[in-house]
Amino acid sequence: NLGDDPLSEASLDDIETLLLQADVGVEATDQVLDLLRRRMNEAVVDGSEAINLLKDQLRNLLDAPIKSMGANPLLAPQKGRLNIWLMVGVNGVGKTTTLGKLANLAVRSGYSCLVAAGDTFRAAAVQQLQVWADRSGVPLVANPSANADPAAVVFDAIGAAQSKDIELLLVDTAGRLQTKNNLMEELAKVRRIVDRLAPDAAVESLLVLDASQGQNGLRQAMAFAKAAGLTGVVLTKLDGTARGGVAFAVASESNLPIRFIGAGEGLRDLRPFNSFEFVEALLA
Amino acid sequence: ELSQRFEDAVRGLKGEASISEGNVDSALKDVRRALLDADVSLPVVKSFIAEVREKALGADVVRGVSPDQQFIKLVHEELVEVMGGANAPLAKAEQSPTVVLMAGLQGAGKTTATAKLGLHLKEQGRRALLVAADTYRPAAIDQLQTLGQQIDVEVFSLGADAKPEAIAEAGLAKGREEGFDTVIVDTAGRLQIDTSMMEEMVRIRSAVAPDEVLLVVDSMIGQEAADLTRSFHEQVGITGAVLTKMDGDSRGGAALSIRKVSGAPIKFIGTGEKVEALQPFHPERMASRILG
Ligand SMILES: Nc1nc2c(ncn2[C@@H]2O[C@H](COP(=O)(O)OP(=O)(O)OP(=O)(O)O)[C@@H](O)[C@H]2O)c(=O)[nH]1
Ligand SMILES: Nc1nc2c(ncn2[C@@H]2O[C@H](COP(=O)(O)OP(=O)(O)OP(=O)(O)O)[C@@H](O)[C@H]2O)c(=O)[nH]1
Ligand SMILES: [Mg+2]
Ligand SMILES: [Mg+2]
Numbered sequence: 001n002l003g004d005d006p007l008s009e010a011s012l013d014d015i016e017t018l019l020l021q022a023d024v025g026v027e028a029t030d031q032v033l034d035l036l037r038r039r040m041n042e043a044v045v046d047g048s049e050a051i052n053l054l055k056d057q058l059r060n061l062l063d064a065p066i067k068s069m070g071a072n073p074l075l076a077p078q079k080g081r082l083n084i085w086l087m088v089g090v091n092g093v094g095k096t097t098t099l100g101k102l103a104n105l106a107v108r109s110g111y112s113c114l115v116a117a118g119d120t121f122r123a124a125a126v127q128q129l130q131v132w133a134d135r136s137g138v139p140l141v142a143n144p145s146a147n148a149d150p151a152a153v154v155f156d157a158i159g160a161a162q163s164k165d166i167e168l169l170l171v172d173t174a175g176r177l178q179t180k181n182n183l184m185e186e187l188a189k190v191r192r193i194v195d196r197l198a199p200d201a202a203v204e205s206l207l208v209l210d211a212s213q214g215q216n217g218l219r220q221a222m223a224f225a226k227a228a229g230l231t232g233v234v235l236t237k238l239d240g241t242a243r244g245g246v247a248f249a250v251a252s253e254s255n256l257p258i259r260f261i262g263a264g265e266g267l268r269d270l271r272p273f274n275s276f277e278f279v280e281a282l283l284a
Numbered sequence: 285e286l287s288q289r290f291e292d293a294v295r296g297l298k299g300e301a302s303i304s305e306g307n308v309d310s311a312l313k314d315v316r317r318a319l320l321d322a323d324v325s326l327p328v329v330k331s332f333i334a335e336v337r338e339k340a341l342g343a344d345v346v347r348g349v350s351p352d353q354q355f356i357k358l359v360h361e362e363l364v365e366v367m368g369g370a371n372a373p374l375a376k377a378e379q380s381p382t383v384v385l386m387a388g389l390q391g392a393g394k395t396t397a398t399a400k401l402g403l404h405l406k407e408q409g410r411r412a413l414l415v416a417a418d419t420y421r422p423a424a425i426d427q428l429q430t431l432g433q434q435i436d437v438e439v440f441s442l443g444a445d446a447k448p449e450a451i452a453e454a455g456l457a458k459g460r461e462e463g464f465d466t467v468i469v470d471t472a473g474r475l476q477i478d479t480s481m482m483e484e485m486v487r488i489r490s491a492v493a494p495d496e497v498l499l500v501v502d503s504m505i506g507q508e509a510a511d512l513t514r515s516f517h518e519q520v521g522i523t524g525a526v527l528t529k530m531d532g533d534s535r536g537g538a539a540l541s542i543r544k545v546s547g548a549p550i551k552f553i554g555t556g557e558k559v560e561a562l563q564p565f566h567p568e569r570m571a572s573r574i575l576g
Contacts, residue, residue: 017326020320020326020507021325021326021507022507023506023507023508025320025321026317026320026321090504090529090532091391091393091529091557092390092391092392092393092502092529093391094390094391121557122427122557123426123427123428123430123431123434124423124424124426124427124430127422127423127426127427128421128422128423128426128427130423131422131423132422175557177529177531177532177533178532178533179531179532179533180531210391210502210504212389212502212505212506212508213502213504213505213506213534214323214504214505214506214507214534214537215321215322215323215506215534215535216323216504216532216533216534217504219533237389237390237391239475240389240475240476240477240508241475241476241477241508241511241512242506242507242508245506246506265390265420265421
């Protein structure tokens with residue numbers, strides 16, 4: 001029905017409902033509507049033109065971080081050097097699972113890969129990661145002692161990666177809410193160790209966001225950017241009904257590119273982010 | 285911020301003699317924005333606003349109370365009332381064991397909540413058996429067993445090669461035979477649109493005839509809360525909810541959506557990663573949190 005008639009207040013209402021229910025948030029939705037309303041007040045905007053306007057605006061918001069960095073829209077480890085990718089984020093969003101998927105992608109793409117069990121706190125976190133590592137035949141570096149210092153695990157893993165000429169070191173970290181200052185400081189310490197021990201490594205610090213979460217995602221991005229020096233976002237659980245609309249606020253406020261999409265619990269349920277596909281799914 | 289927006293909402297009412305058709309709608313517009321910022325699902329916001337509007341316009345003028353104060357009080361009271369007045373405790377069956385079934389999306393906090401409830405019951409002098417029926421997630425059974433050891437509460441499972449409904453059934457049998465007064469069944473996270481997994485949940489439910497089905501929901505959840513609750517309620521039937529990760533700074537608007545859509549009370553909140561971090565749900569505190 002959107003796109004059948006020229007743009008009107010009624011169709012703006014429909015667009016507002018769609019965006020709000022997709023977790024785009026009140027402020028970002030208002031910005032989108034303002035732009036459309038201004039066009040509507042200048043001239044008649046026919047239905048299909050309105051849809052294209054909307055899609056372009058949404059896509060541009062998501063592509064802006066990559067454009068502003070002049071970065072490669074496709075993230076891949078750089079061949080022939082050490083790449084270190086950290087998975088960070090709040091509890092239960094899919095960091096460990098995503099890491100498992102990335103390890104598999106790395107192996108299938110011909111990279112030598114190593115995984116570090118940086119979550120030394122949660123029950124059976126290391127066992128969970130071990131299963132994922134085994135699924136791709138990737139070795140795991142872990143510290144078996146109870147409540148080990150995650151920094152120590154990362155220290156050991158970087159040493160192992162450097163001595164074995166590993167191309168991609170994937171570091172799992174414990175889930176943590178951004179309101180916990182001591183845990184955010186622990187993460188900052190892990191990041192400092194990476195920078196200090198491997199100054200020549202290509203480092204990616206990826207915030208894992210759960211598409212089913214609401215407006216808190218933006219607060220997470222801002223806080224984790226401070227502690228872990230983020231370079232990108234992975235948006236998980238897009239196989240559910242949630243549309244991940246918080247991605248717009250995160251892209252525009254934190255200027256972070258979305259790098260991958262998690263769409264399932266299986267080994268292959270990960271793909272590079274594509275803003276065209278994302279916006280189509282959002283408006284479906 | 286929500287509280288700022290709420291102040292803005294009632295600023296329009298300051299200096300007015302009473303709440304009227306002329307001034308209530310702009311105040312309600314701000315409340316609507318505030319609730320959406322708090323992640324309350326849009327349809328729930330709409331019906332809540334409509335109810336508040338009716339009550340606000342129908343309210344008697346209270347001597348000495350300005351309209352803006354009266355409006356704030358009304359919104360707050362309405363929120364508390366919708367979320368269920370007094371606290372609702374965990375079910376207790378007439379015939380032991382009480383059976384509790386945990387359900388919800390991936391990563392919501394079900395396994396942790398299962399252990400938390402086990403400890404909560406232990407502290408009340410009750411004897412819980414935790415049943416590890418998640419055969420999908422790597423090391424899920426290990427996770428519950430590790431938590432059980434930490435709190436010295438027994439965990440039962442048949443292992444990841446068994447069917448979840450068989451594990452649940454065998455767990456209940458053990459619970460009966462060995463005189464546990466409560467059996468809590470942990471299940472795999474699942475999407476409400478995953479037909480085969482929802483059918484599995486229905487089978488697990490049939491196998492153990494629970495006295496309590498708790499929907500475990502991450503308090504950071506967005507608009508999806510209403511649809512999630514509706515699907516689980518229609519397909520499985522929920523009797524209560526646990527709202528987790530309340531130690532964060534999410535507004536937790538899902539609390540309103542869950543209650544509105546299912547009528548089920550939120551019974552507990554998770555307030556941390558540790559097994560001790562479980563508290564009863566208090567509607568007045570939640571109302572203040574949602575409103576900022
Ligand atoms: N449906 C779906 N489930 C997912 C996806 N990614 C992860 N999950 C599930 O989400 C749950 C949590 O995943 P984890 O990888 O343990 O999340 P985490 O962030 O490492 O959790 P913590 O370490 O406890 O903070 C598991 O049941 C996963 O199978 C996804 O893309 N889709
Ligand atoms: N901060 C905080 N973390 C919590 C709370 N409840 C659970 N968690 C964490 O959230 C993450 C997910 O918890 P789980 O118990 O594994 O969640 P689940 O629903 O069983 O996940 P699946 O079985 O994969 O669907 C873990 O890191 C828990 O420690 C809480 O109240 N506060
Ligand atoms: Mg993890
Ligand atoms: Mg679990």
